[in-house]
Amino acid sequence: MVVLDEEPYFWLLLEEEGVLYLNAFCSHSAADYPFLIVLDENERRLFEKQGRSYLTQLAQDIHYSAPAVRGSRSRYKARGLTPTLGNRVEEAWTAWQAQQDGSSR
Numbered sequence: 001m002v003v004l005d006e007e008p009y010f011w012l013l014l015e016e017e018g019v020l021y022l023n024a025f026c027s028h029s030a031a032d033y034p035f036l037i038v039l040d041e042n043e044r045r046l047f048e049k050q051g052r053s054y055l056t057q058l059a060q061d062i063h064y065s066a067p068a069v070r071g072s073r074s075r076y077k078a079r080g081l082t083p084t085l086g087n088r089v090e091e092a093w094t095a096w097q098a099q100q101d102g103s104s105r
Helices: 039-050 051-067 082-103
Strands: 002-007 009-017 019-028 031-038
Touching: 002 051, 002 082, 009 051, 009 082, 019 039, 019 051, 019 082, 031 082, 039 051
Parallel strands: none
Antiparallel strands: 002 009, 009 019, 019 031
16 A cells, blocks of 8 residues: 555555555544545546545535544545554555655755
8 A cells, every 4th residue: 555645644545456445634623533434436536537625525525524523424435444454554655755755855
């Protein structure tokens, strides 16, 4: 898994074996958490057409739907992959940051 792009403190776009993932950063009161989904066909098509602005809108939609909040009726809730892939996302993001730090020297 590798990071393709980032909007700091908002979202990460990741890829693995042709699958695109969006890791949206959510914050609700005292709870901050990442929420990872696979981009479905429609979301991928919209991303290809609209670019980063689409990912920002999608991350915002995920955030406002509060998918990890108890009692949430978020349409994204069932798509959440953070419990199973969160460690791999963290590793990819750490590698991305190291690469960015190295390229800015």
